[in-house]
Amino acid sequence: MIDVHLQLSVSDRNRRFDLDIAFATDAPFVALYGPSGAGKSLTLQAMAGLLPVQAGHVKLNGRALLDTAAGINLAPEARGVGYLFQHYALFPHLSVRDNIAFGLTSWRKRLKSDDAARVDELIESFGLEAMARSKPATLSGGQQQRVALARALACNPQVLLLDEPFAALHPMLRQQLRDELRAVRERWGIPAVMITHDLDDVAALAHRAYIVDGGRVTREVDLIAGRGRELLDSTALRPEEQQRREFLKSQIA
Ligand SMILES: Nc1ncnc2c1ncn2[C@@H]1O[C@H](COP(=O)(O)OP(=O)(O)OP(=O)(O)O)[C@@H](O)[C@H]1O
Numbered sequence: 001m002i003d004v005h006l007q008l009s010v011s012d013r014n015r016r017f018d019l020d021i022a023f024a025t026d027a028p029f030v031a032l033y034g035p036s037g038a039g040k041s042l043t044l045q046a047m048a049g050l051l052p053v054q055a056g057h058v059k060l061n062g063r064a065l066l067d068t069a070a071g072i073n074l075a076p077e078a079r080g081v082g083y084l085f086q087h088y089a090l091f092p093h094l095s096v097r098d099n100i101a102f103g104l105t106s107w108r109k110r111l112k113s114d115d116a117a118r119v120d121e122l123i124e125s126f127g128l129e130a131m132a133r134s135k136p137a138t139l140s141g142g143q144q145q146r147v148a149l150a151r152a153l154a155c156n157p158q159v160l161l162l163d164e165p166f167a168a169l170h171p172m173l174r175q176q177l178r179d180e181l182r183a184v185r186e187r188w189g190i191p192a193v194m195i196t197h198d199l200d201d202v203a204a205l206a207h208r209a210y211i212v213d214g215g216r217v218t219r220e221v222d223l224i225a226g227r228g229r230e231l232l233d234s235t236a237l238r239p240e241e242q243q244r245r246e247f248l249k250s251q252i253a
Pocket residue numbers: 010011012015016017034035036037038039040041042043197
């Protein structure tokens with residue numbers, strides 16, 4: 001069960017944005033879908049403990065990662081969260097293997113043998129054996145995404161937070177990597193919260209979608225066994241956007 005309620009404001013000299021977002025679900029794969037500037041990334045960052053929250057809670061299977069009323073606010077590294085950043089944020093000077101192992105090592109310490117075995121298992125599951133010693137810059141976009149996902153999984157997280165996991169990829173690759181992400185998430189049995197602008201990501205992966213706009217959840221859609229797909233299609237996209245999406249789909253099919 002993921003139970004989230006977050007209230008926070010961010011501002012600079014000219015702008016202010018108020019987020020007041022709540023969702024609670026047992027769905028294993030949750031999508032936060034909405035337009036640019038809706039507050040999706042702020043939500044994910046606050047869940048991970050990367051952003052101060054004024055009031056609210058984040059609970060995972062009853063365990064509070066944050067509960068302002070109870071004075072609980074775990075540090076990011078204590079939250080058990082695997083974060084996939086939109087542009088992957090791989091360390092350019094580290095090899096693929098060291099990138100994946102990064103969260104398991106601390107300065108001057110070597111990997112424990114259990115951790116090394118987990119890193120090797122991830123390298124193998126993602127088909128990265130041949131490039132384990134290479135630097136990220138020498139990898140394709142899809143390979144970099146696999147490294148980032150393996151890194152997010154390395155610390156045995158209780159939840160995966162995925163920020164636009166396919167946005168940086170060529171459309172032809174997306175379908176394949178969606179299938180891989182679905183298989184990997186099921187294999188490791190970890191719930192995921194994904195943010196996306198792409199309805200195809202939602203339709204392909206999510207069991208439950210929350211439509212986010214203006215810092216709030218404006219609608220929730222149950223997608224289990226395909227229910228709600230039509231609803232999502234007809235409510236979340238404007239007619240011209242639907243047309244464009246259908247045209248694009250026909251061009252790349
Ligand atoms: N430090 C800040 N000061 C002022 N406004 C901010 C700050 N950080 C974010 N915002 C604003 O908050 C709003 C929500 O940002 P957020 O990054 O969560 O949007 P998003 O839904 O993830 O958008 P996108 O899909 O384009 O990534 C945006 O309008 C953004 O400009």
